[in-house]
Amino acid sequence: MRDFLPADKARRERVLAVIRERYRAHGFDEIETPVMEEYARLHAGVGGDNEKLAYNILRRGLDAEAIRAAADDPAQLTDLGLRYDLTVPLARFFASHRGELPSVFHAIQIAPVWRAERPQKGRYRQFMQCDIDIIGDASARAEAELAVATLDTLDALGLEGGGIRINDRRLLDWMLEHFGFAPDTRPGVLITIDKLDKIGPDGVAAELRERGADVAAVDAFQAFLRRPQTLEFRPFGEGQVRKALPEGAPDDVVAHLVGIGEAVAAARPGGDGPGGVPLVFDPFLVRGMGYYTGTIFELSHPSVSYSLGGGGRYDGMIGRFLGQDVPAVGFSIGFERIVDLVEQGVDTAAESVVLVHDKDVPIAELAAHKARLIAGGARVRLETRTKNLRGLLERATADGYTAFATVSAGQNELETKPLV
Numbered sequence: 001m002r003d004f005l006p007a008d009k010a011r012r013e014r015v016l017a018v019i020r021e022r023y024r025a026h027g028f029d030e031i032e033t034p035v036m037e038e039y040a041r042l043h044a045g046v047g048g049d050n051e052k053l054a055y056n057i058l059r060r061g062l063d064a065e066a067i068r069a070a071a072d073d074p075a076q077l078t079d080l081g082l083r084y085d086l087t088v089p090l091a092r093f094f095a096s097h098r099g100e101l102p103s104v105f106h107a108i109q110i111a112p113v114w115r116a117e118r119p120q121k122g123r124y125r126q127f128m129q130c131d132i133d134i135i136g137d138a139s140a141r142a143e144a145e146l147a148v149a150t151l152d153t154l155d156a157l158g159l160e161g162g163g164i165r166i167n168d169r170r171l172l173d174w175m176l177e178h179f180g181f182a183p184d185t186r187p188g189v190l191i192t193i194d195k196l197d198k199i200g201p202d203g204v205a206a207e208l209r210e211r212g213a214d215v216a217a218v219d220a221f222q223a224f225l226r227r228p229q230t231l232e233f234r235p236f237g238e239g240q241v242r243k244a245l246p247e248g249a250p251d252d253v254v255a256h257l258v259g260i261g262e263a264v265a266a267a268r269p270g271g272d273g274p275g276g277v278p279l280v281f282d283p284f285l286v287r288g289m290g291y292y293t294g295t296i297f298e299l300s301h302p303s304v305s306y307s308l309g310g311g312g313r314y315d316g317m318i319g320r321f322l323g324q325d326v327p328a329v330g331f332s333i334g335f336e337r338i339v340d341l342v343e344q345g346v347d348t349a350a351e352s353v354v355l356v357h358d359k360d361v362p363i364a365e366l367a368a369h370k371a372r373l374i375a376g377g378a379r380v381r382l383e384t385r386t387k388n389l390r391g392l393l394e395r396a397t398a399d400g401y402t403a404f405a406t407v408s409a410g411q412n413e414l415e416t417k418p419l420v
Helices: 006-025 048-053 064-069 087-100 140-156 169-179 183-193 196-210 215-225 238-243 251-267 317-322 335-341 363-375 389-398
Strands: 036-038 056-058 078-082 105-114 126-135 163-168 279-281 295-300 309-313 328-333 352-357 379-384 403-407
Touching (some): 087 317, 163 251, 183 196, 251 279, 363 379
Antiparallel strands (some): 105 126, 126 328, 309 328
16 A cells, blocks of 8 residues: 655546546446445455455454454454455445436446555555446447447557457357366366466466366367467457357357457547457456456557456346346456556646745735636645755656746736746
8 A cells, every 4th residue: 555745646646537538428427336345245256366355344343252253254253345346346336226327327436446465566455446337238339338438548548559358258168168178177277278378388288287177178278279370360350259269159259249349440440450450359368357257358558568457247246236137347447557657747737836935925925926826727836935946946846837936025926937
């Protein structure tokens, strides 16, 4: 968990302002949920490893004897926890307010979440998430809207050229069945397949054998990974999807992916991706969240090797709270990663002025000068002149100020000069 100095905080707020503005331009509305949710909801088995990282809150009123008696059962010790993501709270929110919301709801959530991570570079225990979700639309239109809004936001932040890797959990499950992996082994198999980029096909096959996976299934999967492949150009579409899969892939799932690509291509003609479509089908994209039921995606950018966000369809989650399934899909931008890539900028919406005044200037005169500048739309800070004027101005520049003026007692007009 970190403190942010004024310049860092201002930079983060500028990036958040762009994200909010772009999301709203695409028809999403912002909501807010409490930082705490019920323990049972956060530990319902849909959050994957994140459930293990949740900060839990001790039940009120427990004495020492009660704590000792329940020491081996966290559910008896705690009744609330800090949210570890924004998707679980959104599902609860929609179930609670469905009658007050449109049948297809476009939601923005921008808020901090907490996970008990091991502190290391890029891993924080408190961090900001920026989510957009569409609830109530099972069609490919929902995924396409999320993809276009996300790529548009990346462009607005000066990170043009982004792309999206896309897959479907239904295709993953179909492939594992096709190769012969037993249903009860598939979660572990997916964990290993997720390492394909790091350890390669032979490493994946070796780890699957170590895990005790069915030998024939591993042999079939390894043979598929080693199959001869031509390098001809294939833009995103049915050809690219089917070429990357074994024969016989489900037509409805393939059609869903193709529909997403067609809509994204129409919304972003002449894009940077192959064939003008900033989508790439990746049959081994896994994403570990247990609640994904369909399409999954990750946001990429050529300037970095890691993903800048991701999401997917989680049609089964809201039904846990509502008693009936409601289609839902979401995309989250990795704010903490993106904010470090965005070029440092200044707020040009208004002039930012430092008034450097002599010690003998009456307070009333300073208040009047400051009020006039603020009334004209400027941001104003008062600073008493010091011997090291250069250091004072350098600090003001670092804090985002763009101009300064010196003030003496009895001075009526101020002359502002740019800070260089």
